[in-house]
Amino acid sequence: MTKKLAIIGVGAVAVSLLLLVLLMRPTSETDRIYTHVYIHGVPVGGMNREEAIAVLMEQFQSRLESRKISYILNNEIKAEFTFAEFGATFDFSALVDTALEYSHVGNLTRRASRLLGRPYEITHAPQFTFNPECMEDVMMRLSQKLDNQPINASLTLEHGSFIIKEEQIGSGVDIESAATATREALNRLEDGMVELNVIVIQPSYTVAHFDFQKSSLGHYETPYATGDDPRIRNVRRAAERINNQVIYPNQTFSAGAIVAANNPDSGYEAAIVLVRGEPVEDIGGGVCQVVTTLYNAVLLAELEIVQRHNHSARVSYAGLGFDATVAGDYFDLKFKNNTPHPILIVSRTENSMLSVTIYGYESRDPERTIRFEARQMELIQPEPYREMIDPNIPVGEQRVTLESQMGYRIEVFKHVYMYGELVEEIKINESIYKPLQGVIAIGAG
Numbered sequence: 001m002t003k004k005l006a007i008i009g010v011g012a013v014a015v016s017l018l019l020l021v022l023l024m025r026p027t028s029e030t031d032r033i034y035t036h037v038y039i040h041g042v043p044v045g046g047m048n049r050e051e052a053i054a055v056l057m058e059q060f061q062s063r064l065e066s067r068k069i070s071y072i073l074n075n076e077i078k079a080e081f082t083f084a085e086f087g088a089t090f091d092f093s094a095l096v097d098t099a100l101e102y103s104h105v106g107n108l109t110r111r112a113s114r115l116l117g118r119p120y121e122i123t124h125a126p127q128f129t130f131n132p133e134c135m136e137d138v139m140m141r142l143s144q145k146l147d148n149q150p151i152n153a154s155l156t157l158e159h160g161s162f163i164i165k166e167e168q169i170g171s172g173v174d175i176e177s178a179a180t181a182t183r184e185a186l187n188r189l190e191d192g193m194v195e196l197n198v199i200v201i202q203p204s205y206t207v208a209h210f211d212f213q214k215s216s217l218g219h220y221e222t223p224y225a226t227g228d229d230p231r232i233r234n235v236r237r238a239a240e241r242i243n244n245q246v247i248y249p250n251q252t253f254s255a256g257a258i259v260a261a262n263n264p265d266s267g268y269e270a271a272i273v274l275v276r277g278e279p280v281e282d283i284g285g286g287v288c289q290v291v292t293t294l295y296n297a298v299l300l301a302e303l304e305i306v307q308r309h310n311h312s313a314r315v316s317y318a319g320l321g322f323d324a325t326v327a328g329d330y331f332d333l334k335f336k337n338n339t340p341h342p343i344l345i346v347s348r349t350e351n352s353m354l355s356v357t358i359y360g361y362e363s364r365d366p367e368r369t370i371r372f373e374a375r376q377m378e379l380i381q382p383e384p385y386r387e388m389i390d391p392n393i394p395v396g397e398q399r400v401t402l403e404s405q406m407g408y409r410i411e412v413f414k415h416v417y418m419y420g421e422l423v424e425e426i427k428i429n430e431s432i433y434k435p436l437q438g439v440i441a442i443g444a445g
Contacts, residue, residue, distance in 0.1 A: 036119040037099045039092070049096050056092040056126075064088055069185050071142060071178070073196045078146055081138050086186060087131025095122050130186055138182075139175050146196070147172035150203035155210050156244040157346045157359070164210045170201035205248055205342065212341055215362035218301030221355040222293045222317040224286075230269035234286035236349045237267060242294060242356070243347040247337040252306055253345075255294060255324075256332035261287040288325045289317050290347070291333050293356045295324035298335050299372065299414075299428065301343070301358040306334040310431035313405055321374035321410040321431045339363070371415045372428070380407030382435035393443030400440055407435030 032048050042059055044052040065084035070077050102120055150170030156163050174197040185192030224235050238259045247253045260266040268287065288311065295308060296318070308324050309331040315323050324333045337343050343360035382404040393399060410431045416424040 031100070033096075033099045033103050035103045037102060037122065038119055039095050039099060039122045041121075044096070044099055049093075049100065052096045052099065053092050056096070057090065060090055060126075064090060064189065067189075067191050069182055069191075070193045071196055072193055073146065073173075073198070078196065079142055083130075083186065085134060085138055086182075087129075087134035088186060089129055091127035091129065093127070095124060095126055098122055098124070128187065128189060130183075135179060135182065139179055142178065143173055143175055147201070150201050152203045152205040152246075152248065153207045153210060154246045155214075155342065155344050155359075157344065162214055162344075162359075164207055167203040167206045169203065171198055172201045173197070174199045209342060212361045214344070214359045216357050217339075217343065217360045217362060218297040218299065218303075218358040219355065220293050220296035220300060221353050222289060224289060224317070224349070224352055224354055226352050231286040234268050235289055235354060238287045238290040239347040239349050239354060239356075241266075242290065242345050245345045246342055247345070248342050249337055249340055252334055252336045254332055254334050255291050256326040256329070256334075259287050259290065259326065261326060262328055288315070288323070289354060290356075291326050292318045292323045293354050294345070294347075295333055296322055297345075297356040297358050300370070301360070302364070302370070303343075303358070304336040304338040305428070306336055307332050308334075308429060310429075310433065312434050313436055314408070314433055319374055320376070320408055320433065321412040321429060322372070323431075365418070367419050369417045369420075371417070372412060373415060374410050374412050376408055377411050377430075378409035380409070380433075380435045382406060383437040385438040385440045387440050387442050389444045390441035391444050393441055395443050397443040398440050399443075400438060402436070402439040404438030405436035408433045 032046055033044050033052060034046055037044055039052070039056060040060070042056055044055065047055065065082060065088060067083045068080050069083075069086075071079045071081075099120075099122060102122075148171045151168040153167040154165045156165070177197050178194060181194040185194055224232060226232075238261070241259050242255065245253070245258060261268060270285065292315070298305065299322075309327075310321070311323050311325050314320055317323075326332050337360075339360055340363075341361040343358055346357045346359060348355045385400070385404060388401075390399075390401075408431075410433070412428040412431070414426045414428050415422055416426070
């Protein structure tokens with residue numbers, strides 16, 4: 001009996017020493033969860049904080065992200081989005097901190113009893129979050145898919161008469177209620193369904209907004225060649241694209257977007273264009289004449305110019321400082337309707353003349369007139385003619401194959417008169433036209 005008690009005593013001492021060793025480990029060791037702790041059924045004993053969080057995320061995050069929210073309209077699923085598309089995620093930090101605290105807080109006796117006791121289960125819900133930007137993106141996608149956008153009333157000029165087309169009321173998803181229901185469904189952490197509510201979307205402009213006297217605010221014409229070559233067809237095609245375009249108050253019009261000269265599906269043909277002052281063949285040659293004519297009509301209508309670029313060299317159909325060009329997505333003509341009423345662009349190609357008229361409500365004083373002036377601020381000399389050997393020209397002969405052109409810096413001003421007296425001078429733009437170096441071909445044949 002004494003021997004048995006001695007053995008038990010030795011065993012108890014050994015266990016105590018083991019517990020003491022375990023409980024007195026260095027800080028790096030005591031940062032680990034070394035008791036029998038489970039978080040939502042996952043054993044995390046022996047892990048440090050980062051390891052436990054990683055294991056829990058691996059166990060639960062993928063299941064969370066694959067859950068879905070279904071959107072129902074008229075008893076039909078119209079769209080589905082996974083939790084992952086909302087940026088949904090778990091945060092197990094607080095639960096792991098609880099496990100660490102349970103493992104290491106208290107005196108040696110209590111910590112030893114926990115170490116030898118029954119498994120400790122942590123079942124508190126982890127923190128759950130979703131990304132508000134992802135929520136906004138999903139709501140936008142839902143709206144784009146299901147909304148029937150309203151159509152504003154519009155105006156056209158056909159056969160000399162203005163025709164007003166009535167507005168159309170639209171319908172769409174009540175995004176605010178859908179977002180609220182979505183947040184509730186996400187917080188339930190399970191697949192959910194959201195019943196969508198439909199709202200009426202009113203157009204911004206109705207027939208009543210066109211109930212005013214339509215007047216020409218600005219009109220400009222440029223001549224173009226006769227015949228039926230690609231450039232002329234491009235001019236007509238671009239003129240058709242801007243014709244009967246309505247611009248509502250405070251709306252910015254992009255000529256480049258409308259004429260779409262660089263869109264291969266726009267139907268433009270290869271024709272002569274200016275590239276760094278030199279004539280080359282490219283798709284859409286002639287479009288810039290339409291843009292230039294529009295620019296001058298806009299100047300006369302005194303609309304707000306947002307963006308305008310001149311050509312690299314002077315063009316034949318407009319004076320220096322009065323041209324405009326579009327190219328790719330970097331050169332554009334943009335202007336804003338700064339009047340309180342809608343305006344209409346009317347473009348015509350008749351009798352070898354291209355005309356653009358801006359129609360709207362004339363609110364300017366009839367005694368007020370404007371005049372534009374281009375001032376030459378600098379004359380830029382070109383480089384001397386560049387010589388090129390041409391085997392097709394007889395020896396000793398020279399021919400000018402490209403004429404030199406002067407360069408210019410031009411500033412355009414608007415003069416405002418009241419009763420014939422100058423009351424204001426406004427600088428409109430500054431244009432720099434690069435000089436063009438001419439070419440002389442020298443015979444070598």
